[in-house]
Amino acid sequence: MLNLGIIGCGSVMQGPYMELVNKLAFNNIINLKSISDKNIKLEKILKKKFKFDNFFNNYEKILTDEDIDVVLILTSMNEHASITKEALKNNKHVLVEKPMSTNMKDLKELFLLAKKSKTYLVAAPFVILSPTFQAIHHDINKNKIGNISLARARYGWSGPDWGKWYYETGGGPLFDLGVYNITTLTGLLGPVKNIIAKSSTSKPIRIINGKKIKVKTDDNFQILLEFQNKCLAVVTTGFTMQQYSSPAIELYGSKGTIQMLGDDWEPKGYEIWDNTKSSWEVFNTPYANWPWAAGFTHLIQCIINKKKPVVNLDHAYHVNEIMIKIYESSRKKKHITINSSFKPLKFEKNIKIKKSHLDHDMNHDVI
Numbered sequence: 001m002l003n004l005g006i007i008g009c010g011s012v013m014q015g016p017y018m019e020l021v022n023k024l025a026f027n028n029i030i031n032l033k034s035i036s037d038k039n040i041k042l043e044k045i046l047k048k049k050f051k052f053d054n055f056f057n058n059y060e061k062i063l064t065d066e067d068i069d070v071v072l073i074l075t076s077m078n079e080h081a082s083i084t085k086e087a088l089k090n091n092k093h094v095l096v097e098k099p100m101s102t103n104m105k106d107l108k109e110l111f112l113l114a115k116k117s118k119t120y121l122v123a124a125p126f127v128i129l130s131p132t133f134q135a136i137h138h139d140i141n142k143n144k145i146g147n148i149s150l151a152r153a154r155y156g157w158s159g160p161d162w163g164k165w166y167y168e169t170g171g172g173p174l175f176d177l178g179v180y181n182i183t184t185l186t187g188l189l190g191p192v193k194n195i196i197a198k199s200s201t202s203k204p205i206r207i208i209n210g211k212k213i214k215v216k217t218d219d220n221f222q223i224l225l226e227f228q229n230k231c232l233a234v235v236t237t238g239f240t241m242q243q244y245s246s247p248a249i250e251l252y253g254s255k256g257t258i259q260m261l262g263d264d265w266e267p268k269g270y271e272i273w274d275n276t277k278s279s280w281e282v283f284n285t286p287y288a289n290w291p292w293a294a295g296f297t298h299l300i301q302c303i304i305n306k307k308k309p310v311v312n313l314d315h316a317y318h319v320n321e322i323m324i325k326i327y328e329s330s331r332k333k334k335h336i337t338i339n340s341s342f343k344p345l346k347f348e349k350n351i352k353i354k355k356s357h358l359d360h361d362m363n364h365d366v367i
């Protein structure tokens with residue numbers, strides 16, 4: 001059995017992550033040994049909801065505990081890089097929520113450390129593990145829509161009314177939401193060679209946890225990505241979108257079009273336009289409840305089976321570099337080159353797609 005520690009016990013810990021933790025604990029695969037939050041009031045609340053041995057105000061007690069094998073880092077964004085570095089130095093397997101880092105210096109240090117480490121680091125988001133993503137990836141590789149020249153992606157909402165840090169430097173919708181779109185597009189189309197972006201603060205005052213706050217980050221983004229394969233894509237993201245009913249991802253090829261339905265963190269399936277058929281073919285996913293925190297289950301499976309995670313570090317670094325440089329591009333009003341790259345993603349071979357819907361063996365199933 002693997003011993004688990006969790007750092008940061010707010011909204012995502014108490015919701016999607018604990019749902020998966022409880023399933024794995026019920027099956028005696030993991031034991032939730034210790035949790036940590038700097039808000040000590042949470043100890044009492046969480047004791048009533050979940051089973052764990054220790055609550056610490058100071059997360060270092062988790063990292064220096066030799067019995068703990070795996071650590072989930074679910075804090076606010078600016079804390080991710082330093083805690084992840086410490087966790088790796090203490091030989092823990094780590095899952096870190098997005099983004100790994102909000103600046104290039106920490107990102108590079110973290111990346112080098114993780115590359116040398118014998119333990120695994122998986123960085124959210126985990127969109128590439130979704131059955132819908134993998135089916136689209138498969139179709140693109142089978143050349144179903146030909147060469148893809150244009151793409152569009154969007155994800156936004158009106159923004160959280162909790163967590164002041166979402167509106168401070170190092171927060172914002174790009175690291176929180178746009179990250180899903182950039183991970184999906186690069187996962188499907190490969191590495192980006194340069195970017196240009198425009199961002200703004202559209203709502204300078206917000207009410208968070210019932211209190212008025214000054215917004216210190218941009219909350220509204222239009223981003224243009226040029227891929228190494230010459231495809232051009234736009235990403236629209238913001239805490240400035242009340243609702244929409246458009247597809248999350250649109251891919252325009254020389255022979256047809258693919259549209260991912262729903263949001264890419266919670267896809268509802270996809271549709272393909274094929275010029276030779278002159279019609280749309282719709283693939284509704286039977287995995288509508290696919291959990292976006294699936295990277296956790298994936299990490300545990302990889303540790304147990306001694307297999308390298310599919311969610312790879314080079315891809316995560318590339319996405320993180322793009323996001324940091326989007327801020328730079330908007331500030332300097334110019335194109336910025338992306339220096340990193342990654343190899344095409346590879347998935348298990350036996351993906352079967354039935355005509356009427358998606359149906360394939362996926363690695364996200366709870367063990």
Ligand SMILES: NC(=O)c1ccc[n+]([C@@H]2O[C@H](COP(=O)([O-])OP(=O)(O)OC[C@H]3O[C@@H](n4cnc5c(N)ncnc54)[C@H](O)[C@@H]3O)[C@@H](O)[C@H]2O)c1
Pocket residue numbers: 007008009010011012013036037038039057059074075076077079097098099162163175176
């Ligand atoms: N809320 C969502 O819908 C959502 C979805 C996907 C991913 N995420 C990501 O998950 C992470 C957490 O988001 P959230 O909405 O749960 O935030 P939250 O503000 O609800 O919770 C974060 C918790 O981390 C704690 N924390 C901060 N610094 C700490 C430290 N040094 N030591 C211990 N605890 C510390 C805070 O006290 C807080 O309880 C973020 O990276 C966010 O981008 C959030």
